[in-house]
Amino acid sequence: MKNSVIIYNTLTRKKEEFKPLVEGKVGLYVCGPTVYSNSHLGHARPNITFDLLFRYLTFLGYKVRYVRNITDVGHLENEAEELGEDKIAKKARLEQLEPMEVVQKYMNTFHRNMEDLNVLPPSIEPRASGHIIEQQQMVDSILKNGFAYEANGSVYFDVEKYNEKYNYGKLSGRNLDDIKTNTRELDGQSEKKNSFDFALWKKATPEHIMRWPSKWSDGFPGWHLECSVMSTKYLGEKFDIHGGGMDLTFPHHECEIAQSTASQGEEAVRYWMHNNMITINGQKMARSLGNFITLDELFTGNHKILDQAYSPMTIRFFILQAHYRSTIDFSNEALQASQKGLERLMTAVKTLDELVASDKSSVDISALKEKCFTALSDDLNSPVAIAHLFDGVKMINSIKAGTETISADDLSELKLFYNNMIFDILGFKEENSSDTGNNEILNETVELLLNLRKEAKENKEWATADKIRDELNQIGIEIKDTKEGADWKLK
RNA sequence: GGUUCCUUGGCCGAGUGGCUAGGCAGCGGUCUGCAAAACCGUGUACGGCGGUUCGACUCCGCCAGGAACCUCCA
Numbered sequence: 001m002k003n004s005v006i007i008y009n010t011l012t013r014k015k016e017e018f019k020p021l022v023e024g025k026v027g028l029y030v031c032g033p034t035v036y037s038n039s040h041l042g043h044a045r046p047n048i049t050f051d052l053l054f055r056y057l058t059f060l061g062y063k064v065r066y067v068r069n070i071t072d073v074g075h076l077e078n079e080a081e082e083l084g085e086d087k088i089a090k091k092a093r094l095e096q097l098e099p100m101e102v103v104q105k106y107m108n109t110f111h112r113n114m115e116d117l118n119v120l121p122p123s124i125e126p127r128a129s130g131h132i133i134e135q136q137q138m139v140d141s142i143l144k145n146g147f148a149y150e151a152n153g154s155v156y157f158d159v160e161k162y163n164e165k166y167n168y169g170k171l172s173g174r175n176l177d178d179i180k181t182n183t184r185e186l187d188g189q190s191e192k193k194n195s196f197d198f199a200l201w202k203k204a205t206p207e208h209i210m211r212w213p214s215k216w217s218d219g220f221p222g223w224h225l226e227c228s229v230m231s232t233k234y235l236g237e238k239f240d241i242h243g244g245g246m247d248l249t250f251p252h253h254e255c256e257i258a259q260s261t262a263s264q265g266e267e268a269v270r271y272w273m274h275n276n277m278i279t280i281n282g283q284k285m286a287r288s289l290g291n292f293i294t295l296d297e298l299f300t301g302n303h304k305i306l307d308q309a310y311s312p313m314t315i316r317f318f319i320l321q322a323h324y325r326s327t328i329d330f331s332n333e334a335l336q337a338s339q340k341g342l343e344r345l346m347t348a349v350k351t352l353d354e355l356v357a358s359d360k361s362s363v364d365i366s367a368l369k370e371k372c373f374t375a376l377s378d379d380l381n382s383p384v385a386i387a388h389l390f391d392g393v394k395m396i397n398s399i400k401a402g403t404e405t406i407s408a409d410d411l412s413e414l415k416l417f418y419n420n421m422i423f424d425i426l427g428f429k430e431e432n433s434s435d436t437g438n439n440e441i442l443n444e445t446v447e448l449l450l451n452l453r454k455e456a457k458e459n460k461e462w463a464t465a466d467k468i469r470d471e472l473n474q475i476g477i478e479i480k481d482t483k484e485g486a487d488w489k490l491k
Numbered sequence: 492g493g494u495u496c497c498u499u500g501g502c503c504g505a506g507u508g509g510c511u512a513g514g515c516a517g518c519g520g521u522c523u524g525c526a527a528a529a530c531c532g533u534g535u536a537c538g539g540c541g542g543u544u545c546g547a548c549u550c551c552g553c554c555a556g557g558a559a560c561c562u563c564c565a
Binding site for chain 2: 030031032033034039040042043044045046047049087172173174175178179223244245246247248249250251252274275276277278279282283284285286287288289317318321322323326327328329331333334335336337338339340341342344345347375381383384386387388389390391394397398400401403457460462465466469470473478479480481482483487
């Protein structure tokens with residue numbers, strides 16, 4: 001915890017020094033996915049961003065409790081609204097599955113994708129469906145405090161009432177008057193006092209499958225309730241950091257603040273962090289816009305706009321090479337650049353093991369370390385940290401080439417530093433090198449061919465040697481001749 | 492329409508009131524039987540018009556273009 005961490009707080013729109021509520025401990029809550037469909041590239045962004053935060057704070061010595069929810073009930077969908085179906089129930093009907101079967105299926109996919117991306121599992125991953133009682137309790141306390149009202153078995157949050165005492169809109173920078181004049185009229189039935197009131201508990205229509213009994217009606221909890229409930233249940237009435245995508249700022253996070261404040265009298269969250277969107281052709285990638293690419297499609301290259309498959313680590317690098325509060329634009333060119341860049345970085349990490357120490361260092365390891373940590377501590381500036389790591393790559397290669405020297409102490413410090421940065425903090429891992437491991441037969445077959453080629457080369461039978469190289473290349477195996485002999489990898 | 496934000500070289504993407512971001516591609520080179528890979532070196536930039544300033548890509552204003560949110564969304 002040597003250098004203090006600065007984070008940008010959406011609440012104040014400023015960078016602030018991070019000071020945890022409890023010395024040495026951090027409570028972190030991030031909005032997780034709604035599991036009714038496959039995870040797409042957009043989902044990779046918050047999970048990687050906050051994985052970096054989780055890893056970095058942990059590295060600095062904080063004990064972090066990271067809570068990331070799974071939304072498996074509740075959120076209403078536009079076209080389904082009239083039928084009173086929620087997203088999960090709607091999808092279930094289309095696929096003839098039990099709602100919980102849909103949830104399980106896509107939750108499994110999400111977990112697999114996150115593991116591929118080397119995103120660490122959170123400390124607690126609560127599900128909305130497992131916290132219905134607690135959600136009802138919060139509705140109760142909001143009602144008791146007079147900031148909600150019941151109508152036809154549903155309970156709505158009384159925004160106007162709340163705004164008399166507190167400030168509705170403080171997070172997203174809106175004020176209620178603006179909202180009043182500019183809210184689109186979408187709500188057909190008006191059992192609500194005002195169109196901007198939101199549901200805390202919704203009465204289920206007869207067709208609605210997912211429902212729970214309550215004193216108000218058989219129904220289901222409102223859209224924003226679960227995060228307020230589960231964050232404070234596991235992190236306390238007041239906790240440090242709440243993260244999520246920028247698109248959730250309003251209304252989701254605004255409503256969370258209102259709910260927590262209305263039920264407990266004060267806000268729960270101290271620092272709000274929001275990651276920006278991934279765009280494609282300059283437009284947000286979203287399911288509702290139909291321009292998304294699933295993570296599985298990216299990993300396999302199985303999508304019409306993809307020139308090739310991109311590995312999970314390439315995606316991770318692509319995301320970390322931009323600052324989390326900037327948009328990043330998807331393109332094949334950008335992804336390919338990321339792939340090459342990451343290869344260069346990882347090659348240098350391997351080169352570290354080949355370096356030979358000298359008596360003295362001509363390079364400054366501490367300065368390099370300092371720059372990287374300063375960047376990360378400055379609102380998680382991973383692109384600048386990575387840029388410095390590339391300066392280090394040049395340094396490593398120069399030491400190998402003999403134009404720079406390094407002492408034994410500095411060398412072990414440099415190795416430890418790159419291990420910490422690359423693997424522990426940025427969260428990269430080795431992937432698809434020649435030791436494919438999972439395929440012993442392939443390994444041995446290629447080794448056999450490479451030996452044949454080596455013999456041919458020794459006999460100057462260039463035609464045979466080239467034939468082996470070219471034909472392996474055609475079936476997707478790339479040969480790299482190095483000084484130590486031939487290496488290969490799957491393309 | 493309202494709120495907030497963005498516009499950097501062929502592509503992606505940092506950053507700063509005066510000091511090389513970085514990656515990819517391109518170009519030149521080293522290595523190699525040839526090639527690939529790897530490594531080294533290298534050019535090009537801050538949407539337009541005004542203003543503030545000794546000095547602006549960086550601050551202010553206007554204009555143009557784009558985005559997010561205002562509705563489920565990462």
